Amino acid sequence: MRVLHHWPLDPFxxxxxxVLDEKSLKHTLQSEAPWEQAAKLQALNPAGNTPxxxxxxTGTPRVIAEARPILEYLExxxxxPCLLPxxxxxxxxxxxxxxxxxxxxxxEVNAYILHEKLEKVAQGLGSPDPAMLRxxxxxxxxxxDHIAWLxxxxxxxxxxxxxxxxxxxxxxxxCVDYLxxxxxxxxxxxxxxxxxxxxxxxxxxxxxxxxxxxPPSGHYADLDF
Amino acid sequence: MRVLHHWPLDPFxxxxxxVLDEKSLKHTLQSEAPWEQAAKLQALNPAGNTPxxxxxxTGTPRVIAEARPILEYLExxxxxPCLLPxxxxxxxxxxxxxxxxxxxxxxEVNAYILHEKLEKVAQGLGSPDPAMLRxxxxxxxxxxDHIAWLxxxxxxxxxxxxxxxxxxxxxxxxCVDYLxxxxxxxxxxxxxxxxxxxxxxxxxxxxxxxxxxxPPSGHYADLDF
Numbered sequence: 001m002r003v004l005h006h007w008p009l010d011p012f013x014x015x016x017x018x019v020l021d022e023k024s025l026k027h028t029l030q031s032e033a034p035w036e037q038a039a040k041l042q043a044l045n046p047a048g049n050t051p052x053x054x055x056x057x058t059g060t061p062r063v064i065a066e067a068r069p070i071l072e073y074l075e076x077x078x079x080x081p082c083l084l085p086x087x088x089x090x091x092x093x094x095x096x097x098x099x100x101x102x103x104x105x106x107x108e109v110n111a112y113i114l115h116e117k118l119e120k121v122a123q124g125l126g127s128p129d130p131a132m133l134r135x136x137x138x139x140x141x142x143x144x145d146h147i148a149w150l151x152x153x154x155x156x157x158x159x160x161x162x163x164x165x166x167x168x169x170x171x172x173x174x175c176v177d178y179l180x181x182x183x184x185x186x187x188x189x190x191x192x193x194x195x196x197x198x199x200x201x202x203x204x205x206x207x208x209x210x211x212x213x214x215p216p217s218g219h220y221a222d223l224d225f
Numbered sequence: 226m227r228v229l230h231h232w233p234l235d236p237f238x239x240x241x242x243x244v245l246d247e248k249s250l251k252h253t254l255q256s257e258a259p260w261e262q263a264a265k266l267q268a269l270n271p272a273g274n275t276p277x278x279x280x281x282x283t284g285t286p287r288v289i290a291e292a293r294p295i296l297e298y299l300e301x302x303x304x305x306p307c308l309l310p311x312x313x314x315x316x317x318x319x320x321x322x323x324x325x326x327x328x329x330x331x332x333e334v335n336a337y338i339l340h341e342k343l344e345k346v347a348q349g350l351g352s353p354d355p356a357m358l359r360x361x362x363x364x365x366x367x368x369x370d371h372i373a374w375l376x377x378x379x380x381x382x383x384x385x386x387x388x389x390x391x392x393x394x395x396x397x398x399x400c401v402d403y404l405x406x407x408x409x410x411x412x413x414x415x416x417x418x419x420x421x422x423x424x425x426x427x428x429x430x431x432x433x434x435x436x437x438x439x440p441p442s443g444h445y446a447d448l449d450f
Binding site for chain 1: 294
């Protein structure tokens with residue numbers, strides 16, 4: 001059995017969930033807010049973060065912490081379907097796009113929008129700061145421009161095939177979309193790519209998420225939005 | 226031939242240099258400050274960052290951008306010596322430690338100390354802010370405690386063998402050490418680990434770095450400090 005310790009609106013947890021479902025790997029989800037379960041999570045991951053995968057399908061249970069290690073681990077141990085296809089150069093390009101979202105987008109968008117609208121509220125740290133939110137929204141537009149450029153210059157985010165790069169990008173965007181912050185109508189190319197991703201069966205679980213006290217935007221779960 | 230576009234005091238560039246040298250892969254170094262060579266770097270890497278590896282040893286030159294993709298690429302294409310040894314669980318643990326340094330340590334230490342003492346000065350953005358520097362130094366002490374704990378509970382950063390986790394950690398620490406900011410004498414276990422890493426032939430190149438206008442700390446290149 002596999003248990004994934006996750007938080008529903010954590011873009012890094014969502015990456016792990018999407019890959020588990022793409023590969024049809026049975027698992028149970030254990031929801032933990034990092035700020036409420038610090039000691040429990042720290043025993044599994046020194047950083048005290050979600051996601052953590054506990055894989056009990058092998059002899060000794062394996063504890064795999066953090067999204068990127070989980071994604072690479074699942075790719076190594078359950079290679080079908082392959083989500084890092086092609087040769088070394090194609091895999092490097094997929095990993096570059098993953099890095100872009102996990103470091104650059106995370107610091108420029110999540111650190112503003114998710115922090116202000118989700119983390120601060122959930123932790124009782126006050127209401128969102130409009131200046132910080134505005135900055136996050138400006139950065140988000142810049143990133144949507146960049147995603148559109150990628151999609152226009154190649155057939156897919158990191159190449160013609162569906163890869164971990166699409167999953168990582170969609171996991172991040174799906175969280176700001178839950179909050180209704182993505183101006184889809186200004187970004188047709190990105191919208192069409194996200195519509196295709198959203199239709200994948202592996203996406204159903206994240207579209208069913210409902211955070212108590214914070215309902216999703218009206219179109220969040222619509223496949224045709 | 227391989228060309229690595231790097232900036233000498235960039236901890237991510239240093240990761241790529243150390244791995245190229247560990248694997249004895251011939252390359253030339255092309256130094257570029259990201260704030261001076263924005264257009265040139267952006268043509269190679271949309272994020273405009275170092276490092277970028279241009280690998281011309283294959284038919285068509287391959288452009289591999291960002292440290293993590295470069296490290297995984299070199300591990301795939303030049304697997305000897307192996308720097309991600311063991312089974313999937315050991316590799317996942319090495320990647321978890323790499324993530325720790327590239328995201329957590331980077332945001333809590335580099336974003337304060339390297340930003341204040343190197344990037345701001347090099348870009349003419351003013352002198353270091355003492356409050357920011359103090360915060361970076363406090364975070365650094367917390368990280369050194371954590372590294373000591375890792376080294377005391379296992380024989381090596383991510384296990385008994387020398388892995389990419391040691392290289393990534395040493396690349397990050399070597400930059401603050403250049404600036405004389407590491408209180409080594411308070412962290413014996415970490416100091417002994419870093420001494421062993423520093424003695425590796427692959428480390429010679431980074432110990433020879435000299436940034437115009439910013440000389441290294443007195444002990445920076447000493448193997449016995």
